[in-house]
Amino acid sequence: MKSQPGCAPNTVTYNSLMDGFSKAGKLDKSIELFHKMKEEGVCPNEITLNILVDGMCKQGRISSALEFFNAMKKEGLEGNAITYTAFISAFCNVNNINKALELFDEMISSDCAPDAKVYYALISGLCQARRLDDACSISEKMKSAGFHLDAVGYNILINGLCKTMKLDKVNELLKEMEGVGVQPDEVTYNTLISALSKSGHLSGADQVMKHMTANGIVPTAVTYGALIHGHCTAGDLNEAMKIFREMGTTSKVPPNTVIYNILIQSHCEKDDVESAISLMDEMQEKGVFPSIITYNTMFKGLRERNWLDKAFQLMDDMIKQACNPDYITMEILTEWLSAVGETERLRRFLQGEEVVCSL
DNA sequence: GAAAACGCGT
Numbered sequence: 001m002k003s004q005p006g007c008a009p010n011t012v013t014y015n016s017l018m019d020g021f022s023k024a025g026k027l028d029k030s031i032e033l034f035h036k037m038k039e040e041g042v043c044p045n046e047i048t049l050n051i052l053v054d055g056m057c058k059q060g061r062i063s064s065a066l067e068f069f070n071a072m073k074k075e076g077l078e079g080n081a082i083t084y085t086a087f088i089s090a091f092c093n094v095n096n097i098n099k100a101l102e103l104f105d106e107m108i109s110s111d112c113a114p115d116a117k118v119y120y121a122l123i124s125g126l127c128q129a130r131r132l133d134d135a136c137s138i139s140e141k142m143k144s145a146g147f148h149l150d151a152v153g154y155n156i157l158i159n160g161l162c163k164t165m166k167l168d169k170v171n172e173l174l175k176e177m178e179g180v181g182v183q184p185d186e187v188t189y190n191t192l193i194s195a196l197s198k199s200g201h202l203s204g205a206d207q208v209m210k211h212m213t214a215n216g217i218v219p220t221a222v223t224y225g226a227l228i229h230g231h232c233t234a235g236d237l238n239e240a241m242k243i244f245r246e247m248g249t250t251s252k253v254p255p256n257t258v259i260y261n262i263l264i265q266s267h268c269e270k271d272d273v274e275s276a277i278s279l280m281d282e283m284q285e286k287g288v289f290p291s292i293i294t295y296n297t298m299f300k301g302l303r304e305r306n307w308l309d310k311a312f313q314l315m316d317d318m319i320k321q322a323c324n325p326d327y328i329t330m331e332i333l334t335e336w337l338s339a340v341g342e343t344e345r346l347r348r349f350l351q352g353e354e355v356v357c358s359l
Numbered sequence: 360g361a362a363a364a365c366g367c368g369t
Contacts, residue, residue: 117364225368
């Protein structure tokens with residue numbers, strides 16, 4: 001391109017390349033290109049700024065991003081709602097909600113008009129941090145600014161309110177949705193069913209499921225998972241298994257990994273590790289892949305029984321299936337296997353070697 | 360012509 005007359009790369013060229021490199025995880029390359037464009041006299045614009053700020057924020061380099069933002073301000077590049085969205089999401093993700101709120105205020109006071117996306121980023125962060133009063137007040141501000149919440153926005157708030165047991169407010173929002181013509185969707189119903197199930201209101205959960213079907217929304221594995229989990233929590237494993245068997249046959253919704261995990265956990269907690277093992281065999285026969293959570297749940301159950309040979313077998317399965325241990329696996333196995341003098345096998349496991357044959 | 364956001368089950 002550079003060798004062609006009249007074809008010199010411009011700001012758009014550089015921006016496209018920089019965004020590509022950032023998204024491919026090569027932020028350094030992207031920053032290098034930024035310096036190169038300046039050397040060549042190609043002017044960075046607001047989009048250049050946002051590409052780099054977003055890239056840095058997503059790599060967890062928030063303070064570098066802030067430094068860069070401030071440096072650009074001095075050169076006359078102000079930043080817009082997109083810039084602030086990147087910062088607000090990043091700070092929410094590291095649980096620094098106050099900094100996110102601070103930036104939101106800074107945006108308003110610097111006469112930068114917020115758009116719907118920046119509101120959503122903040123509302124989601126506040127809900128995640130269980131600051132529901134703040135989340136609701138931001139959503140009110142959003143509405144007074146002329147935006148209306150979509151179903152996803154309502155779902156975020158409803159979920160947060162369910163988790164903090166502000167159920168009056170949940171009803172209020174459901175009525176509001178109806179009033180403004182935003183239809184509850186699958187996630188709305190699943191959220192309600194999950195909340196009711198978890199708090200032991202199983203008949204309420206059933207009712208919501210009837211409403212859901214009546215409104216033409218087909219229950220999915222998530223819906224059944226919420227119900228099954230509720231019955232497990234209530235200690236009624238029989239009913240949970242009944243729903244589990246019916247979902248696959250009557251409703252034709254095949255159980256997935258999460259549902260098997262819920263049931264495996266519940267059986268382990270009832271000290272019925274044998275049934276947990278059969279469930280795990282069953283899932284594999286049906287082509288449902290165990291996840292790291294399946295393995296961790298099994299290891300916890302097996303440890304209670306000090307059932308070492310089965311654990312070694314599962315460790316080998318993990319290696320074969322390329323299912324990587326996480327910090328929870330490490331915690332369980334390190335504690336258990338050191339206590340029984342099997343650290344050599346743990347070492348082999350972490351090296352990705354099979355452990356059963358090394359008896 | 361190039362940039363951003365939000366939800367349910369283990």
